Amino acid sequence: MSDRNAEYDFKWCPGCGDFGVRRALEWALQAHTQEHETPQSNNVIVAGIGCSGNMVHLLEGDQPFGLHGIHGRTLPLAFGIKMGRPELNTVIVAGDGDFLSIGAEHIGPQAQRNVDLTCVVMDNGVYGLTKGQSSPTSTLGQLTSSTPYGKIETQLFPLKMYMSMGVSFIASHYSSKPRELAKLIEQAMNHKGFSIVHVQSPCTTYNDTYDLLKGDRKKGIPGHAWAIPEDHDPSSRQAAIDLLDRPGIPLGLVYQESLPTLEDRQEEVRSKARIRTVEQMVETYAV
Amino acid sequence: MSDRNAEYDFKWCPGCGDFGVRRALEWALQAHTQEHETPQSNNVIVAGIGCSGNMVHLLEGDQPFGLHGIHGRTLPLAFGIKMGRPELNTVIVAGDGDFLSIGAEHIGPQAQRNVDLTCVVMDNGVYGLTKGQSSPTSTLGQLTSSTPYGKIETQLFPLKMYMSMGVSFIASHYSSKPRELAKLIEQAMNHKGFSIVHVQSPCTTYNDTYDLLKGDRKKGIPGHAWAIPEDHDPSSRQAAIDLLDRPGIPLGLVYQESLPTLEDRQEEVRSKARIRTVEQMVETYAV
Amino acid sequence: MQQQSHDFVIRFAGEGGQGVVTSADALARAASQVGYHVQTFSTFPSQILGGPTMSQVRISTTPVLSAGDEVDVLVAFNQYAYDNHQADLTATGVTIYNSEEFDLPVGGQYFGIKVDELAKTTGNARAANMIVLGAVADLIEMPLEYIDGFIRKRFTRGRAGDDEIIEANIKAIRLGVAEADKSGFHVGDLAAPNQPGYKQIMITGNAAIALGAAAAGLDFYVGYPISPATTILVWMEDNLIGKDKFAYQVSSEIEAISAIVGAGFAGKKSMTATAGPGLSLMSEGLGLAWMAEIPCVVVDVQRGGPATGLPTKTEQSDLFACMHPAHGDVKLPVIAPGTVEECFYAGAKAVNWAERYQGPVIVISEFQQAERMQNIVAPDLAKVQVESRVAYTGSNGFKRYQSWTGGNELTPMPVPGGPGAYVANGSEHDEIGDTTHLAAHHVRLTERRFGKLGLLNDGEYEVDNPDSPVAVMPWGASKGVAQEAYNALRAEEIDIGWTYSMFLHPLPAELLEVLKKKELIIVPELNYQGQWSSMLRSMGLRAESITQYTGMPFKAGVLADRLRDRVQQHQEGKVPA
Amino acid sequence: MQQQSHDFVIRFAGEGGQGVVTSADALARAASQVGYHVQTFSTFPSQILGGPTMSQVRISTTPVLSAGDEVDVLVAFNQYAYDNHQADLTATGVTIYNSEEFDLPVGGQYFGIKVDELAKTTGNARAANMIVLGAVADLIEMPLEYIDGFIRKRFTRGRAGDDEIIEANIKAIRLGVAEADKSGFHVGDLAAPNQPGYKQIMITGNAAIALGAAAAGLDFYVGYPISPATTILVWMEDNLIGKDKFAYQVSSEIEAISAIVGAGFAGKKSMTATAGPGLSLMSEGLGLAWMAEIPCVVVDVQRGGPATGLPTKTEQSDLFACMHPAHGDVKLPVIAPGTVEECFYAGAKAVNWAERYQGPVIVISEFQQAERMQNIVAPDLAKVQVESRVAYTGSNGFKRYQSWTGGNELTPMPVPGGPGAYVANGSEHDEIGDTTHLAAHHVRLTERRFGKLGLLNDGEYEVDNPDSPVAVMPWGASKGVAQEAYNALRAEEIDIGWTYSMFLHPLPAELLEVLKKKELIIVPELNYQGQWSSMLRSMGLRAESITQYTGMPFKAGVLADRLRDRVQQHQEGKVPA
C-alpha cells in the first residue's frame, strides 16, 4: 500500500487496466462505508495471486483488512470469513487465471449457498504475473509464451457460466470507466447474496485489448464492448440469457435475483436446532 | 472383479442402481469392441472413489484395463491417458460427489479441449460409500447424516452446467433401463469428443429415489423421469436448453455437437511445428 | 471358593445387521454402569450393508489398556464368524453360536442357541440380543441384576409399553442364562467391580476430540466426509450450533482448510477433521495458515496409507505429513492422544494452542481409537481452561507482523471490524503484511514463526523408572497396548523405563532432558518407516522403532516379546540385526 | 610485466529494460566463445516492467564455481543501481556509469559515459551495449578480437545489412575502449583462456533439466506456470513436440500431477515441473503414483517458502516436502543437481529411474540455478543411456502387483492396449490390483514399494580427503560455493573432507559408508530447519547444518569462515553454542 509502505516493491505496468479497477474499488468502498456508516475496518479484501490480486497492497488512503492467501482460493477463504462473520463486507479481487482456472471449482458451491460475497474479477485473458501464458479466457488460437503454435482450447465465457451456476448478481464492465464500474461494485456490495462483477482489465504488456474493446471511432471500427440497453430487465433470467448470446462484452448489470442467503438459511437452522451447552453435550454421554 | 478375485470384499447393497449401470457398461464395451474390432485391452476404465467407482473391480467377464486413483481426479487422470494414447477407449465411472463436488474443477477444461472421453456419472444424490452425507445433487432441505436440519445449499443441475460448459455430448438416463443405457454409453464412446452420460443410479440404502423416478402407475403418480420425445433434435443447442428447462429427469440423448477434438488440434499443432531432434535441441545452445 | 478373574474379553461376530455392534454396546454399558472398566474394539467390512463384522468388549475391574489379545467368550452369529474368530479363543474359551444359522459337530467348546425362536417366546422378537447377553453373563458369572439394571435404565423412557419391553428383555436374559446352564460350560467368575468414586462418561475417541474442542470454545467447523473422520463432522453438525457457532459440510478438503483459515483470520476458533488423503490436499492451505499466522485446528484421524490406502484399517503413518505438511520451512505443533480420555484433552488443548501461538495445530488420532468406546472420568468442565487469542485493541497503524523475540505472550492479533487493519499474507511480508522479498523481513519472520512454538511449553508427559538406560516410548493409540507390555516386563523385573507424551511437537522440555540420557529409546509404532523414532534421531536421540504395518493394532503379548528381546540384546551389547 | 588475473566479476545494474541482462549475456557469450569459463547470476524485481535489476558475469580461466562474492567492474545504468551495488566492489573495483542518467562527484573510482549519444555516432543506436562492453574489455584488458569475433558471429545472419550492423558494433566497441582509456582506470589484466578441447554449450539450469529429460526420451509434459519453473513449461512447449510427443499447459498443479500419472500409466514417459506451492498441491497425486507404481517425474524448482513465499528468491527448504510429499508411508527418490551441468544429467536420470523402479521421481532444483547461464561440456548424447520400463508381453492373467524381493530388474508392467490387464490402484490391492484390506497384501506391497528403491543404486558421488574426521556435505545449488569455500580451507591446509552427491535418496551406498565414519558432517544449506542434516541424523549420522535463510545464495568467503570456525571448534572438542 504505497503511501503506507514505501518499501513494497511491486508496481503495475504503465497503462495496466488494474489501475482503473483500483480507483473504482476505492470509490465503491468509500460509498459503501458512508452509506452504511460502517468503519473502513469492516471491509475485508480477499486477494488472489496475480498482478490483479496485488491490488490489496496498492489501495490508497484509509486501509481495509486484507487476506492475500494462495493461488485460486479466494472464494473458500472468503466463504470462511463470511460464514463466521456475516457482518463483514467481504470483497474478492482476483484475476482470470486465479478465479477461473485453478480456482474454478469454488464458484459453484458459493452460488449454491448464495454467500453474501462480492467478487471483482479482473479478466485480461492472460497470466500476467507469470509473464504472459494463456488463461481460460484467452481466445482459441491465441499466441502466448505457453502456446507458441496457438491456444488449442476454446475460450471460456465466464458470464454464461455464472448464469448456469445460479450466481445471483452478475455484472460486466471494463477498467476504462472507473465511475460506472464503481457504481456496479457498490451495487454488488449491497446485493444480498453472491455477486460477481466481471471486469475486462487489459494487460498492456502481454495482451493489450484496449483498442479491441473500444474500437476506433475515427476509423469507424466498432468496439467489442457495448453498453447494456436501458430497457434490459436484469431481474429476468431469460432476458439475461438472451443478452449474453450477443457477441462482445456487455457493460452493466446483467442479472440480479433476490434469494435467501447462506446467512438467512443458517439462521433458519439455528431456529430449528436443539441448542446444547457443553455441559449438556457431556451429559449425553453419562453412563 | 468378483469372478477373478473371490477375495475382493466390497459388495453393492441389494437393489443398488449401480448393478444396472454395470450391466449397461459391460454391454456397451462389448458392442464397442465388436464394432471397432479392438481387443478388450484397448478399453481403460478410470474409476472415482465411491460405491460407484468400485465398479471397476466388479465388472464381470473379460477385463479392460483400470485406473482406480484418488477421489475427484478421474478427469485429469483420463485426460493424461487420452492425450498420450488417443487410441485407447477411455471411460470414466464416478459418483456425483466425486465428479461434481471435489472434482468439479476438472469438467470445464475437458469441455474446452473436447477431449475424446466418455464419462458415466452415477448420480444418487448422496455420498454412498461414506454412509449417506449430502452431495451437490441432494435437494434443498434434504435430511442426511451431515444435514440433520436439512441441506441449506440449493441443488446443482448437472445437465444445465454441462451445456453451459460446452460439453459436446450430453445424455441422461437411469439405471433401471440397462439396455437403453447401454446404447447411450455406446453412442458416447463413438462420439468424437467429450461425452457425459449422466445416470440416475439410486442408493437404496441412503437415498432411494426409485419410486420418485418411476412414479406409481396404479396410484396414478407420474414419475420424475420422462423419455425425451422422438422429435427432439439433439444437434440443436436451443432445443437442448429448452428440454432442460422442463422439470424432472429426461431419458435419452440431450445434446450432441461435432467439434474438433483435442487430438485433432494436437495434430494441427504438430503439422505447424518446427520439430527438432534432441541433437538439434543441443545445437541451439552451441557457444 | 474358586478364585476370581478381573478381566474378560467377549467378542461378538457375524454379518452387519445381525446385532453384532448393538450386543457389544449393551454389554459394555451394562458393565460400565455398575463400575467395571470397559473398552470396545470393532472392525467393519468395506461394503455398506452386511459383510463380516466383529465387535468385542473387554470388561475389567481395573482400567482397560487395550482391546485384549485373546477372547474368553465368542458369540458367533454365523459359520464364517466362527471359522474366522475361534482361533483367537483362550484355551478355556467358549463359543456361543446361533444354531438357527448353522450348526457345529458335537463335542467342541461351544453350544448353540436358537436365538430368534426363543426371543419370540418373550413376546418381543427384538429381545434376541438379551438372550445372548444372558448366556454370556452366565458364562462369566456376571450378576444378573447388573444387566437388569441396565435394561430398566435403557427402556424407561416414560412411554406406555416401557414395562412390557423391560419385562420381555429381563425374561430374555433368563432364557439365555438357562441355555448357558444347560450347556454346562463355565468360563470364569467375574470379580466384583470397584464402584468408581467419580462421575464417568462412555464415549468414543472421535466424539471425545469433538467434545474437547467444543469445551475450549470452538466456534466454527467445516469438514468433508472421509473415514474414519466422518463421525466428527456428523457430531459437529448435531452439536456445534448456536449463536455465532456453526458446522457445515463443504465441497472438498481444499475448501475445508481454506474456510477455517478464513474463519480463523476473522476471529473464530475454527477446526476441520479429515484422514490422510484429505490431509494431503490441505498441504498448501496449512502452509498458508503457518505463514500468515492464522489460528486453526486440523484433526487427522489416520487410516492405512498411502493414497486412498486402507480406509477401514488402523495405521500411524501420517506423522511426517502432519509435522511437515507443506513446502518451505514449516513444522506444525502436533498433539497425538493415546487414549479416549486424552482425545478429549487433545481437542481442547489444540484449540487453546492455536489461539495462543496464532497458527495451525494438528491433532493426530487413528482408526483404532476413532470408534473405540470406553468409560472414562467425566471431564470437569470447570477445570478445562479456555484460551483466546490476544486481540488487538489499540489504534490503527499497528504492526501485526512485528518481530517477536520471546516472552510469555505473543503480540496481539487484530480482528477484522476492529482496529489495526493489516494484510494477512501468504507471501513473505513486512510488519503490516505487505509483500516483500527483503532478506531482513524473511529472516526475522522465519524466526518469529518458529520462535512462537516456545509458547507451547505446557504439555504434560509421563516418566516411569527414570533411571533405566532403556525406555519404551509409544505414541498415539499404541500407548495402551505398550503400557500393558511395559507392565508385563516390569512384573518380570526387566529394567526398562517408560516415557510418553501426547505432545509430540513441541516435545515437553523436561521429557527431552530425560530422553537425552537414554542409551536406547524403543518406539513401538504402526508404520513401515519408523517415523517417530526417525524424528527422535534427528533430534539427536538414540531411538529405534518396533514397527508393524498390517493395518491392525499391536497385540500386547507380541509387543512384550519384541520389547524383551530388544532390551536383552541391548544389555548384551548386541546391535540389532 | 604486471601479473595477470584469472578471474573477474562484472556486474551490470539498472532498470529492467535498460539492457542489463542483454549486456551481461553478450559479455558471457563473447568470453565463452574464446574459451573462458563463465557463469551469470541475475536478480529480478517483483514487478513485470522496469524495476531494479542486476545481472553479473564471472569470467575465469578455470571452471566457475559460484557467482563471485565481490565485483571488479560495476556498470551502473542509474543512480539507484550505483547506490545499491557499489558497496560490493573490490578495493580496486571501478564503476562505469551512464552519465546521461545521472552524475557522480569527481574523484571517485568511477567514470561516466554518454552511452546513447555515442551510440548514435556509430549510426546504430542499438549499439549502446557494445560501447559499455568495449569499456569493460579495456578495463580488464580483454583482447578486442574476442568481442569482435562474437559480434561477427552474432550478426552474421545472411541478411542484407549484416555488415553495416557488424561495423557499427565494432565501432561502438572502440568508442567504449577510448572512454575507458580516457578515464585512466585499469582493473587488471585478464589471463589468456585455455582453449577447451571439447565442444561446449551455454545453457541455463532449467533448460538443462528439460534437455536432459528429452534426451532420456520424455514423451509427455504438462505444467502450470509458476516462478521459477515456468521456463521449463515454455521450453517444452517449444521443443517437446513430434510424433507421440506433446507438451501442454493445464489448469492447475492438481491437474498436472494427475495427467502425468495418467500418461505414465498409459505407457508414456511423463513429467511436470513446478515450485513449492505447486508441489504442495501435488501431494495427494504423488502418493497415488507411489501407491499404484506409476512412472513419472516431478521437478521442483525451489523458491523462498512457505506458502506463496518469495517467488523471486532462492532457498533450499522444500527437501522434507520432496522426500515425504504425502500422508502414509512414502519416501520418493530425490535428485538434487548442484550445477548447470548436473541439471542435464539429473533430468535424464530422473526419467530413467522412474521407468526402472516404476514410480515417481523428484528433481529438486532452485531459483539461483534456474536462470543461471553457464558454458558447460556439451553432453554426448551417444553416452546418455535411455531406459524404458520393462513392458509386459505375455498372456493375460498377469500378476502386476506380485511380491518382489529383489534382483536387478523389477517385474514387468502391463501397458494398456497390450496384454495383462489390471487395475492400477491407489487403494491397497492384491496382485491384479483389486482393492483389499487384508494384512498380507499391505505388508508385502509396502515391502515391494520400498524394496524397489534398491534398484536405484547407480548414483555417482564425490569424496575428497576421505580420511578427515570432518567433512562438508553441501546439497543442490549450494555445491559450487561450498566447493569454493572447501578449496580455500584446503589451501590453508585445514583438515576437512569433501562429500557430495546429487542423489539424496537413495543415497549411494558407498558414500553412506564414508559418511558413517565421520565424527562431524557439516551441511551448508539455505533453509532454517537444517533439513538435510536433520535427515542425515535420522539415518544415524553425525551431521549438523550451517544455515542461511535470507533468500540469497551463500557467499564463498562467509561460508569459508563459518566452516573454519566449526572445524576448529570440533578440533578443540567444543560443542557449538
Ligand SMILES: Cc1ncc(C[n+]2csc(CCOP(=O)(O)OP(=O)(O)O)c2C)c(N)n1
Ligand atoms: C499454486 C500456485 N500455482 C501457480 C502460481 C504462480 N502464479 C502466480 S500468479 C498466477 C496466475 C496469474 O494470472 P491471473 O490470475 O489471470 O492474474 P493476473 O496476473 O493476470 O492479474 C500464477 C499461475 C502460484 N503462485 N501458486
Ligand SMILES: Cc1ncc(C[n+]2csc(CCOP(=O)(O)OP(=O)(O)O)c2C)c(N)n1
Ligand atoms: C480426498 C478424499 N476425500 C474424501 C474421501 C472419502 N470419500 C470416499 S467416497 C466419497 C464420496 C462418495 O460419494 P459419490 O462420489 O457420490 O459416490 P457414491 O458412493 O455415492 O457412489 C468420499 C467423500 C476420499 N476417499 N478421499
Ligand code: SF4
Ligand atoms: S503484466 Fe499485465 S496485468 Fe501485470 S501489471 Fe503489467 S499490464 Fe498489468
Ligand code: SF4
Ligand atoms: S450405499 Fe447406496 S450407493 Fe452404496 S452400494 Fe449401497 S445402495 Fe449402492
Ligand SMILES: [Mg+2]
Ligand atoms: Mg489474468
Ligand SMILES: [Mg+2]
Ligand atoms: Mg453418490
